[in-house]
Amino acid sequence: MPGVSDCIEMLDSETKAAETPEDHAEELRLWLRLLTCTTLIEGEVRGRLRQRFDVTLPRFDLMAQLDKAPDGMTLSDVSKRMMVSNGNVTGLVERLVESGHLDRRTSETDRRVQVIRLTKLGRAEFRRMASEHETWIADLFADLTPKDVRELMRLLAKTKASAQKSAARRRP
Amino acid sequence: MPGVSDCIEMLDSETKAAETPEDHAEELRLWLRLLTCTTLIEGEVRGRLRQRFDVTLPRFDLMAQLDKAPDGMTLSDVSKRMMVSNGNVTGLVERLVESGHLDRRTSETDRRVQVIRLTKLGRAEFRRMASEHETWIADLFADLTPKDVRELMRLLAKTKASAQKSAARRRP
DNA sequence: CCAAATTGTTTTAAGCCTAAAATGTTTCCT
């Protein structure tokens, strides 16, 4: 019969797990709900970007990163920020340079490094899309009160920290 | 100078938006944080599935849907549940039938419909993966208290409802 | 100095994913 002591022993999660299979159904449900929310919103944003501006979500995301960096970013920077693979960025950038939204040049000081920036066209188009994008997001979250938003921010920060810790445990 | 009345007027978000450009920075930050959390966890799960079981996340997700439906599901059902396109499911199923994890047959009563089920092999492999998967999730969320989990569940349910409402507004 | 390790990027091979059009089947409506 489980009691208060479980909560204390559980601080050391290794030892006990081997003995009795824990019930992690709540966390699993939470993960599925988190994933559902994100997928739902992401799909909605993707569709609106395509319909309104004929642009893909990854292209928009990449431009968003560059808009915050007037002096440009290296491909690695972008890859880390967007949390996607290096090779992914290479292809994305290629297409955006091709369409005239990005400017790519090799760093003067380190010939391995490629620095990319928004072109004038790229920046103008991004700003136009971003302002509309912001209203979509506001609308998607419209039923949350300011307090809800604050609380979600706090809990998601905690979630992110927890997940990063767990990831680091596995891959130190 | 903004005051209390803004909070009240804002209940009708349409009218005011046209006059003064609102500040939706908070919602935007929330969305980015939500996306970061999901991407982080999803990447971690994807990597572990690949390393431990040499299986992709979409394959695992599809098997998870079928595990909950002993009598099988139609491709449309799966597509709706997974929130992915029909064509996507077709290909995914094809590969899983090929590898012997799924059984696909045309419905007796409606020749348009394909019913898919886990095979014995598929179910066994899924169960094996799922139990380990559950511990990963628990570990990723380990720093959240039971209260945090409950609160996140509540707020994400509210978020989902809000987003669905917004999506329905656009596409009635 | 120079070989080894590290870093930044690209390439490769395979799979995932979408939107839209096409195909085949059933239902609905008169």
Next chain:
DNA sequence: AGGAAACATTTTAGGCTTAAAACAATTTGG
């Protein structure tokens, strides 16, 4: 019955994504 609408799935064309290997340039440690 018979044509139109609705439905389930597949196909198509193109883009996204990853992991791993390959390549190129720099840094590091004898």
